[in-house]
Amino acid sequence: xxxxxxxxxxxxxxxxxxxxxxxxxxxxxxxxxxxxxxxxxxxxxxxxxxxxxxxxxxxxxxxxxxxxxxxxxxxxxxxxxxxxxxxxxxxxxxxxxxxxxxxxxxxxxxxxxxxxxxxxxxxxxxxxxxxxxxxxxxxxxxxxxxxxxxxxxxxxxxxxxxxxxxxxxxxxxxxxxxxxxxxxxxxxxxxxxxxxxxxxxxxxxxxxxxxxxxxx
Numbered sequence: 639x640x641x642x643x644x645x646x647x648x649x650x651x652x653x654x655x656x657x658x659x660x661x662x663x664x665x666x667x668x669x670x671x672x673x674x675x676x677x678x679x680x681x682x683x684x685x686x687x688x689x690x691x692x693x694x695x696x697x698x699x700x701x702x703x704x705x706x707x708x709x710x711x712x713x714x715x716x717x718x719x720x721x722x723x724x725x726x727x728x729x730x731x732x733x734x735x736x737x738x739x740x741x742x743x744x745x746x747x748x749x750x751x752x753x754x755x756x757x758x759x760x761x762x763x764x765x766x767x768x769x770x771x772x773x774x775x776x777x778x779x780x781x782x783x784x785x786x787x788x789x790x791x792x793x794x795x796x797x798x799x800x801x802x803x804x805x806x807x808x809x810x811x812x813x814x815x816x817x818x819x820x821x822x823x824x825x826x827x828x829x830x831x832x833x834x835x836x837x838x839x840x841x842x843x844x845x846x847x848x849x850x851x852x853x854x
Contacts, residue, residue, distance in 0.1 A: 639829070640822075640826045640829050640830055641694075641698065643690070643691050643694035643695070643698075643821070644691075644821060644822050644826050644830075645830065646687070646691065647687075647688075647691040647792075647821050647822055648822060648826065648827065648830045650684070650687050650688075650691075651674070654678050654679065654684055655675075655678050656674060656675055656676060656678045656679060657672060657673070657674055657827075658672065658673050658675075659671060659672050659831075659836070659839045659842075660672075660673075665767065666800050668846075668850060670846060671839065671842035671843050671845075671846050672827065672839075672843065674765065674792070674793050674795075676712060676716075676764035676765070676792060677712070679715075685715060685719050686719065686723075688716070688719060688792070689716075689719030689720050689722055689723035690723050690727060691792075691821050692716070692719070692720040692723065692762065692790060692792075692821060693720060693723035693724045693727055693728055694727075694821075695790065695819055695820070695821045696720075696724065696728075696760075696790060696819065697728055699817070699819045701760070701787065701788050701817060701819060702758065702787065703732075703758045703759065703760040703787035703788065704732065704733075704756070704757035704758045704759070704787070705732050705733040705734060705735070705753055705755070705756070705757065705758075705759055705760070706720060706721050706732060706733075706734040706735075706759070706760050706761075706762050707734065707735050707736065707737075707755065707759050707760065707761050707762065707775060707778075707779060708734070708735075708736040708761075708762045708763070709736070709737060709761065709763055709771040709772070709774065709775045710736060710737050710738060710739050711739075712763060712764050713736060713761070713762055713763045713764075713771070713775075714736045716762050716763065716764060717734050717735075717736055717762040718734065718736075720734075720762050720790070721733075721734040733752070733753030734752055734753060735750050735751060735752030735753045735754070735755060736750075736751055736752060737749050737750055737751070737775075737778060738750075738751065749778075750778070750782075754782070755778070755779055755782035755783075755784040756782070756783070756784050757784060757785065758784070758785050758786075758787035759779045759784050759785065759786055759787055760787050760788055760789070760790055761775045761776070761779075761786060761788070761789045761790065762789075762790045763775075763789065763790070763791055764791065764792050764793070765791055765792060765793050765794075765795070766789075766791060766794075766806040766807055766810060766818075767806060768799075768806065769806050769809055769810050772789055772810050773813075776814055786814065786816050787816065788816045788817040788818065788819060789810060789816065789817070789818045789819070790818075790819045790820075791807075791818065791819070791820045791821070792820065792821050792822070793820060793821070793822055793823065794807045794818070794820040794822075794823035794824065795823075795824055796823050796824040796825065796847070796851060796852055797824070797846075797847070797850040797851050797852065798850055798851070798852060803853070804852075805852055807820070808852070824843070824847060824851070827843065828840060828843050828844070828847075831843065
């Protein structure tokens with residue numbers, strides 16, 4: 639069963655073309671029946687709605703954390719709007735930070751912009767593919783003497799990573815022992831697709847999940 643904020647988020651993604659159905663070749667070489675492109679959240683109204691969805695997912699999770707961190711580059715607008723949404727809609731005024739790809743050697747210097755990393759830090763990003771950005775973020779957080787509290791994402795594809803029996807989300811959970819919260823996952827997409835009566839899209843997603851999905 640999808641919750642109201644999840645249904646609203648899927649509808650938003652479809653309306654903006656962030657979520658498309660058809661046939662798409664992924665970096666892994668797999669032919670996917672759907673494609674998710676968070677780069678198309680490119681207007682004020684759209685990114686505001688994303689922030690509200692992220693904040694709703696956090697509130698539903700009950701996860702405890704003290705601040706937020708967004709890995710460059712897509713994590714930067716996402717962590718910013720999530721912090722704003724938490725302050726406006728959940729009365730949680732929390733500090734946030736993000737990193738530069740390269741450290742700045744003049745002015746304020748350093749590679750971290752925003753609040754100093756401390757206590758329990760939530761990482762905010764769009765999706766996990768290879769998990770590289772998440773691992774780098776955890777290294778940055780630990781180097782600052784802080785603790786990674788978890789990861790917040792838009793989508794969990796719930797499929798095995800290449801050369802693995804685990805998904806990228808499961809690998810992060812297993813390797814670092816931290817929760818990964820997602821606004822939606824493949825189950826939510828399939829449930830929504832079924833309710834919309836898009837039989838062909840649903841059948842393609844079922845076939846894809848049978849081939850690449852996680853074991854029950």
